[in-house]
Amino acid sequence: MNAAVLQMKGIEKRFPGVHALKGVELEIHAGEVIALIGENGAGKSTLMKIIGGVHQPDSGEIFIDGSPVVIASVSEAIKHGIAFIHQELNVLDNLDVASNVFLGREPLRGGFLRLIDNRKMHEETQVQLTRLGLEIPTSIPLSKLSIAQQQMVEIAKALSLEARLLIMDEPTSSLTLSETARLLEVVKELRSQGVGIIYISHRLGEVEEIADRVVVLRDGANAGSLTRASVNHDRMVKMMVGRDLDHFYQHPAADKTPLYFNVKNLRTSRYPDKQVSFDVGKGEILGLAGLVGAGRSELAQAIFGVDGALEMTITLDDQPLRVRTPQDAIKHGIYLIPEDRRHAGLITDIRIRENVTLPALGRYATLGLIAHERERQSAVEMCKKLNVKATSVEVKTANLSGGNQQKVVLAKWLSLEPKVLIFDEPTRGIDVGAKAEIYELMRRLAESGVAILMISSDMEEVLGVSDRVAVMHEGSLTGILERGECTEENIMRLAVGSRG
Amino acid sequence: MKKELGTFLLLVVLCIVVTALNPRFLAPANLQNMARLIGAYGIFSIGLGLVIITGGIDLSVGSLFALLGVLLSMMLTEWGWSSVLAVLVVIGAGMAFGSLHGFLITRVRVQPFIVTLCGLLFYRGLARFIANDETKGFGSAAGFETLRNVATGSLVGIPTPFVLLAVISLVMWVVLHRSVYGRYLFAVGRNEVAARYSGINSRNVVASAYILSGALAGIAGIVFAFYTNSISPSSHGNFFELYGIAAAVLGGCSLRGGEGSIIGILIGTALLQVLQNLVNLLGIPSSLNFAVMGAVILIGVIADQILQRRAS
Amino acid sequence: MKKELGTFLLLVVLCIVVTALNPRFLAPANLQNMARLIGAYGIFSIGLGLVIITGGIDLSVGSLFALLGVLLSMMLTEWGWSSVLAVLVVIGAGMAFGSLHGFLITRVRVQPFIVTLCGLLFYRGLARFIANDETKGFGSAAGFETLRNVATGSLVGIPTPFVLLAVISLVMWVVLHRSVYGRYLFAVGRNEVAARYSGINSRNVVASAYILSGALAGIAGIVFAFYTNSISPSSHGNFFELYGIAAAVLGGCSLRGGEGSIIGILIGTALLQVLQNLVNLLGIPSSLNFAVMGAVILIGVIADQILQRRAS
Amino acid sequence: QSGGSSKKLAFVTNNAADFWTIARKGCEKADAELADVSVEFKITSDGTAAEQKRIVDDLLAKGVDGIAISPVDPDNQTQMINDVTKQALVLTQDSDAPNSNRAAYVGTDNVAAGRQAGELIKEVLPQGGRIMIFVGKLDARNAQERLQGIKETLRGTNVQIIDVRTDDTDEVRAKSNVSDTLVRYPDVAGLVGLWSYNGPAILNAVRDAGKTNQIKIVCFDEADQTLAGVRDGLIYATVVQQPFEFGYQAIQIMAKSLAGDRSSIPASKQVFIPTLVIKRDNVGEFTQKINGLRGRS
């Protein structure tokens, strides 16, 4: 008999105030890819953390190869051959790439001295990076990499474990099309080698491509599963959300004032010899596409005054602006919603309310004193608008699911009255239902006269939301595509560096 | 209140035990003595608490007390300045040093530990140099009795340092727990990057904490100077920064930043003072003074940890 | 090496300046004196550096020196124990206290600052109690001259503490920068969760840093005891933890954890010792001793910051 | 070298109290009187043997000819002193290391000073009573000797020593120790301060408690407030040393010895400079003198 690699029965998990998992069942066999999907806060990550030894279930049983086990710690999970790519980055930015990849199981030499065999470590890391098509030196410290690159390093780390069961919790949320394609190839290769894979993603296209079986969670309970043959987009959405979703992307006639927000000759310290110039119209959504590390986030940060551009001329409504710090930017109505939610987007150790109101705290204050009730109401309102799933706004942000954290990041900024809004990966880790609402919100903002620059690695999103698409490659702008020219092929062609 | 609860319970238990062993603990004279000291230590501990909340540290206050004390004595007794002017200069000097720390930390980006360690060394040296290694004092305070009374006298039986502390705590409580600025302090201490992205001028916020701490150190420095009435530049205020940091940390401030409360700091300060008082009151040999302090704090904190873990 | 470069340059510049002002700086006697002190301070500073790399702190070493020194003196002169046994007991005691710290920090989850602050208070009190507030010493070291020579003598003209430091640094360099264990120290210090997710037993790693630090404090304690040949329990080792931490931080360790190097710590230690030496050698008034130290360190660090910023 | 055979002498203190600023005046006077001598005055900032050893080592490295040192811990610094005598002339001052090879000792007999204090206590408390003693650190040599002298004199009298309270040279604690004592022992009849800042600390605490008339105070050294207290009758008496003489004599003796003249060193090798008792009747005169030495008018 072919026992399942992993079987979970009746898994229950409660957090204070939250019943996160309600008798969940899951089974996975060798050489099988299971896609685990569900709305934000459905309990996917929690279930995975139980397998990975991070959390202990309140009740329920886990079997590996048919025998019951208790996975009391992360190291035990590793011993069982389980590798885990967490939804949130868990890298050490003081160590280099190779050290991160091999952390916890460094190749040794020197006998009892347990010295690290650096050469071997770097060589083997290089193999893993090549496999993923990642072109970075193995000796560069992680602090010098972009989020997406760090994410790739973490994937390389999990792959190099050569596990029997690989858990991937939204591995592609910050990756662009080409990295994603590469990753899916690797997943298929692993499947053929007999590895069991649990794959969590909100990008349903990937799910359709890769899944042998789709398991859906809703509100912490099994909501059914689909076999390979019956997987399709609408069916998945319906099982996750419990109803049909219509209108997803909408492209209204662009009623825009061109040249409203103008960026000229922008040079960042990362690419000091490349200049970027572009403009966003009033009422327009300009998509910004490119491969990982193209320099899009750097560009956004420079405009926002975070990383002081080497050179930059910005005009808004023909008024030249001087932006040296984020305060300058905010004063002029330019806002940035950053991509790295745990580092720059949120203060995860404080409450939802405190996060949401932080950028405009002055508004809820009289004479510098915070009017608590006014603040709370506003936070509640924003959370409701973005459908944040939390027991109350007084919950610590760290205790939210990844997607809900991202919604809080958006909530922080959307209550303000911006003139220019820069989104950096706005829907990273957000479920389909909420995405639709966010797109609608973006469109409404644009219609009210905001210029929107949207950096996104999600091709579907770029194509579906943008009025025009600018594409970057290694620090320079390789082209701007009008609505009519926007196709996946055109964007990819520019993204890999051939000028249009 | 949750984080301070353990320390608070420890404080209550200690008070009860000491009272049981020696009822004089509650004698008005003793309460007054303690209140006076809690006042003096509390004032600067609040400043240190603010700095710790921003994720920093200030090691220089002890030396600052020596420097400011020496200056105060010289201004009043040797240069014949008026009380008001002298007080303003001392508090102003505290703030100036605080700004210097803030500037070096936020603009030049030197670690707070180093900046204030240099302060610890430098101000002490400066104090000794200015005083020419002589002990300074106020004699009978002729000409500035009012100042002395304000600094260490009593107001309807309540020692003025305690009254001062009460007022300062109240103000700082509002500032820290109710104002926009206070929220920014916590935000910057927790995650400076995210605070910056939220449009907070995190450098100014951090710097201002050091300035506030400097001002409070100035006030406490005046109180200490009049309390001892004798300032030997080489030892006045030695180790006081440790007491202040300990009070803040015992009261729930985390040295990683972003955590803490005024009430906690007050409880921490009171705990340390009661511990000192207890050693004398119970007639414990002075040599065991430190050992008792260390042991009681540790036991209290451990008990607190275990209770909190059981609760969750 | 980048982070230590500034401190190193400062050290070199200082040495050159001092030599120019007073060539006796390079006299063998002076170099020997300095080497002896660098040895003694360096040994325990390395331990503190390890602890700081894990994101912790150890405030207790100064008091530990008093306690271990008193014990050593009593074991050798009063109880007539053999040198070998006494040394083993002292180092063992250092490790035992280190384990205690590690246990409280990793298992009971008390903040390192509090645990070791209690240690600072408790060990000092214990030392004073055991010694009955009397100064202890070794007299003429009858019966354990060998131990004294090993602790503070010279080996072919090189002071033994320096030789000891050289050996210890070499070993610790391999451990910290070449071994798996060292890698884990850095990992745990920067991001404990990420380290745990990689299957590292972070609690044991942290605890072991305190044990190592305890062992090194034991060795340094023996050296200091014989160096001063007199251990007054109330002041022996006072403030030494600050010097050690300062050396580590000057040498590039960050109190936020995850950063630091053995070479940096050595440079930091040397810098502090040269500064002390310089004050005496250049005949700067003792009252300005601290002021000079503070100012030089600060100027050096600021220059370093500015240079590094310009470089990047 | 400008001075030719000019002798370098050093005077090393044991801490940074202002006691030493007066000694310094003595050194300076001797320095001024002696043409071929240069004097360096070194203060041991943190009052530890370790720091002292460092200072001495550095002095030797500089090539000093004579050192007058106040050893922090004489018994255990004997070895160090003997080492130094191989390279330079060594005097001990303020506190002695009798078993060392030092050329002479210049200073106070602290046990005798303690006895003087004991006599004063007996005098002011004829009926006896309970007293408390305050000091910075009990493991300091002079503290122990003074205490010993006091204990000797009070043995067999009605005066009973409750305890000794230490404050680790923290002036705030010094005062709160006194305040606490007044609360804990309401019947305490006398307070004794062994170190210079203990006098003011006692006086201030007693004054705060409003017990100036009930409690008799005896202390050591000549802090300004102590002298003021004596003048106002709040402190019964203080026992003072003559640090000016320490400095002056030590330099003179070293200079002469280095010049080959050993006549100023007695056979006992101890040059005792007597301690004085300052009471209300002689405090005015003494204050004037001391202020003159400190360069105040």
Ligand SMILES: Nc1ncnc2c1ncn2[C@@H]1O[C@H](COP(=O)(O)OP(=O)(O)OP(=O)(O)O)[C@@H](O)[C@H]1O
């Ligand atoms: N440590 C925690 N403490 C309290 N509640 C938690 C904690 N971790 C998760 N939760 C709650 O458990 C629920 C399930 O969260 P989980 O992270 O598993 O969701 P998810 O399905 O992974 O969602 P997403 O798609 O947004 O990542 C959420 O309501 C979340 O708020």
Ligand SMILES: Nc1ncnc2c1ncn2[C@@H]1O[C@H](COP(=O)(O)OP(=O)(O)OP(=O)(O)O)[C@@H](O)[C@H]1O
């Ligand atoms: N702090 C830093 N120091 C040095 N280089 C950095 C730093 N942060 C990012 N980089 C580099 O800048 C490059 C551009 O990163 P950026 O995040 O702007 O790219 P991106 O196009 O947004 O791609 P991604 O989708 O990966 O975020 C990255 O390749 C990274 O190596």
Ligand SMILES: [Mg+2]
């Ligand atoms: Mg999740």
Ligand SMILES: [Mg+2]
């Ligand atoms: Mg990016």
